[in-house]
Amino acid sequence: MIRKRNLVFLGPPGAGKGTLSEILISDEKLVHISTGDIFRAEIRNGTALGSEAKAYMDAGKLVPDRLVVDMVAARLAKDDCAGGFILDGFPRTVVQAEMLDQIAGKTGRRIDCAVLFDAPRDLLIQRLTARLTCRNCKANFNKLFAKPRQDGVCDHCGGELYQRSDDSLETAQNRLKVYEEQTAPLIEFYTAGGLLARIDSSLPKDRAYAALLAVLS
Numbered sequence: 001m002i003r004k005r006n007l008v009f010l011g012p013p014g015a016g017k018g019t020l021s022e023i024l025i026s027d028e029k030l031v032h033i034s035t036g037d038i039f040r041a042e043i044r045n046g047t048a049l050g051s052e053a054k055a056y057m058d059a060g061k062l063v064p065d066r067l068v069v070d071m072v073a074a075r076l077a078k079d080d081c082a083g084g085f086i087l088d089g090f091p092r093t094v095v096q097a098e099m100l101d102q103i104a105g106k107t108g109r110r111i112d113c114a115v116l117f118d119a120p121r122d123l124l125i126q127r128l129t130a131r132l133t134c135r136n137c138k139a140n141f142n143k144l145f146a147k148p149r150q151d152g153v154c155d156h157c158g159g160e161l162y163q164r165s166d167d168s169l170e171t172a173q174n175r176l177k178v179y180e181e182q183t184a185p186l187i188e189f190y191t192a193g194g195l196l197a198r199i200d201s202s203l204p205k206d207r208a209y210a211a212l213l214a215v216l217s
């Protein structure tokens with residue numbers, strides 16, 4: 001069992017945060033909180049929050065902090081987070097990280113580790129533009145590196161695979177630029193707080209997962 005359980009997964013889009021989260025929650029009782037998945041669910045359900053977020057997401061921009069922070073605060077306050085959680089894709093700005101410290105403080109929780117998923121830019125673009133996502137269970141596959149057994153069908157649940165609209169080349173490039181400008185400063189933030197751990201997420205999935213377990217143990 002891993003020792004560090006209140007986690008932030010940090011890193012550019014395509015670095016494998018979602019993929020390794022899926023594996024980790026199958027081994028450990030942790031709650032996976034992906035702000036991107038929550039927004040996509042809001043869009044599917046046609047909510048006001050979803051329609052406001054969609055315009056930003058389709059452009060590869062960040063959704064404004066005010067829409068994200070309350071949503072995460074409400075989720076972290078739930079009892080099921082008491083045994084640990086993975087924040088995947090949150091925080092994405094220094095303001096969000098500061099708000100997270102406040103939110104966590106209010107619910108008596110503290111971040112144990114911020115894991116930085118490192119991978120070269122070319123690989124990220126390749127992964128993003130070839131990514132396939134299951135509409136049902138959100139599992140990720142890849143047309144180049146991790147093909148599903150049957151075209152267009154999820155290996156885990158039989159759900160339909162689709163390409164996320166923000167995984168087009170243009171939007172993926174924009175998301176990486178936004179990451180460099182707005183999210184990468186969090187590396188300094190968490191280093192200063194003594195919480196940063198790095199893993200090489202260009203490694204094959206099983207080796208990257210072993211590296212993740214090592215930094216969390």
Ligand code: AMP
Nearest residue numbers: 035036056057061062063068089090092
């Ligand atoms: P992801 O699934 O993490 O790649 O997120 C997809 C999109 O959702 C991002 O490109 C943003 O538009 C939006 N998003 C997700 N999380 C956040 C966040 N913490 N702050 C602002 N926007 C976010």
